[in-house]
Amino acid sequence: MITLKEGNWRIPKWNRKVFAVAGGLTNYRKFCAEMKLEEQVMVAFRQMLENNDLKLSPVEIKGLINFLACGEFADHFQDQLLCEAKVTDYLGLDPMYDIGIKTGGATGGSTVLTAAMAIASGYADVALAVGWERMSEVDTRTGNYYIANAACKDFETRLSRIYAAYYAPMAIRFAWAYNLSEETRAKVAVKNHLYAYYSPYSQQPGKYTIQDVLNSPMSTYPLRFLECCAMTDGAACLLLCDEETAYKLTDKPCELFIAGGSHTLRVADRRDMEIPLLPHETPEMYKGLRKKEGQRWPGFESFAAARFAAYFAYGMAGISNPLEELDLVELHDAFTISDIQTYGDIGLRPYGEEPDYIESGDAYFGGKCPANLSGGLIGTMHAVGATGIFSGVECLWQIQGKYDKFHGDHKIWESFGKKKPADWKSLQVPDAKQAAWVSHAGVGSHVTVGILRKAF
Amino acid sequence: MAARKKIAKYTGKPAKVLQSEPALVIEWPRSLVHRHTYGKLSPFFKGLTEGKLLATRCVNPKCGEHRLWLPPRADCPDCNQPMAWQELPQPVIGTVHTYARVEYAGAGIELTTPYFQIDVELPGVCTIFKGYLQYGTPEIGMKVKACFRTKDPTNTILDVYWIPVLDDTDVRS
DSSP states (O other): OOOOOGGGGOOOOOSSOOEEEEEEOOOOBSOOOSSOHHHHHHHHHHHHHHSSOOSSOHHHHHTTOOEEEEEESOHHHHOOTTHHHHHHHHTTOTTSOEEEEOBTBTHHHHHHHHHHHHHHHTSOSEEEEEEEEEGGGSOHHHHHHHHHTTSOTTTTGGGTSSTHHHHHHHHHHHHHHHOOOHHHHHHHHHHHHHHHHTOTTOSSOOOOOHHHHHHSOEEEETEEGGGBOOOOEEEEEEEEEOHHHHHHHOSOOEEEEEEEEEOOSSGGGOOOOOOOOOTTOOGGGGTTTTOSTTOOSSTTTOOHHHHHHHHHHHHHHTOSOHHHHOSEEEOOOSBHHHHHHHHHHTTSSOTTOTHHHHHTSTTSTTSSSOBOTTOIIIIIOOOHHHHHHHHHHHHHHHHTTOHHHHHTOHHHHHHTTOOOOTTOOOOOOTTOOEEEEEEEOTTTSEEEEEEEEEOO | OOOOOOOOOOOSOOOOEEEOSSSOEEOOOOOOOOOOOOGGGHHHHHHHHTTOOEEEEEOOTTOSOOSEESSOOSBOTTTOOBEEEEEOOSSOEEEEEEEEEEOSOOTTOOSOSSEEEEEEEOTTBSSEEEEEESSSOOOTTOEEEEEEOOSSOOSSGGGEEEEEOOSHHHHOO
16 A cells, blocks of 8 residues: 655645746647658747747747756667757757656656756746657557567566557456447547547547447457557657746746656556545545445546646645636546546546546537647657647647647648648637646556646 | 788678668667576576575565565565565465556567456565466456476576466366
């Protein structure tokens, strides 16, 4: 039994406020032949510096950056150690210190956390969180094998060598415990592929039906291909500052809070524990939760790392009821099931009622707290080291009221060799003030929850 | 007479060009062999080849966790003290906690697809043990029996697998 003591429960605290001011993305694709890794990072960096309505010139802003946090999931993919040095040099930011960050699928979130800590501590006034992945360096099955090295190599990797096979048992168990239908899972895929249809950055846009999803080829039963993210080449950048610099750079800064939680690499090792409650929850809510034999928390149904990350991040930001206080979320939908599992962990629904977040309509554009309007991982990208930065950037643009600017401008579509759909529609959440995003690794080994709050 | 010039010769194999437009893409072969130790868990993997399932238990009387660990650990995560080995009594009968049918596997898979991966609850064990079902169709709550690849062992986790327990006769090993 994991027993936590007072110090473990301490809510993280910045020594001074941290702000996000600008972001940049790339055209996410399976294989970007015409650009190398650092050249793709340059695309995201230029968008961040040149297109975010910043009040100083790109060269002036570069003159303010004095720290970089660099996210990259796996050296296996890049096949190049010390990519951080290549990128920092290529962006013209030498000799500023860059730290490489690696926490699996949560690498992007951890990268933002590291950059934020640099600002909060006073180490830096302006810090760049930048992440990338070049997954096309190998074919898809080899890529799956590499990713399966993020399961335990002694006890799990040889049992499938593909990550869907570590989530599929969770899907089976969750359906058994909490009555999740295949149709509800499919609805998550339909929603996120559809939202990706409105994004010029997206890799897997599509107007699918529930039946299309259920009829798509099987990866590991019960997860179909259309329920899974794909291998992506791409990069993302997010610029963080202290308060004074933030207002010097933009009229639309957002205050940032971010925290993380960790749990065992193997789901198998997650012993039953008491559920840490979020501010709006009571012990009575979960009295009947373990009603079936053998049920445990977090077990195969939930992610303690996500629950702890939410607990700490909500504590930092003073959020007492996430569904009421968040205007949108970007979740780590690597698989439909992991998306659904997270609804309980971050308090969008009580544990056991996660499917209702989809079925009620709350998760859709126009709903109470829409999820993954970016298209998420299933629809838009999972260039792993960049992912948790991409999700944060999409939240930032929503709060800044710039969804249309960054998704509806036909010049962006054309610069990627794409045509803006004739039936394109805006997914700008009206008057969005606060957003949260989740960055998630392994089968829940590392999770960060970040919160951006309108500060203008 | 001038000494013969020593020239550096190319001894590699030219990289195969996969495409030349819009950018030059070459093949970059990799064939590597790593060396990996099972460390203090070596008794577990040796045990599989002898038809034994070995777990560990914390023997520190001051520790709060005295159930078995499987996968085993050499050291207790709660009190950080060394644990002791204990063999599970034969036949090892467990219950399917959850499962998945692997249809599309990554490179290097050593089992024929499709097959069922299962996660097994075992009495007295605080963790859940992942393996594969050699035949049959699993469901949650189904009883399964551990079998071992003692002949031609793989020296990996694949030396233990499970079969369905259909009636009492299957329980007798």
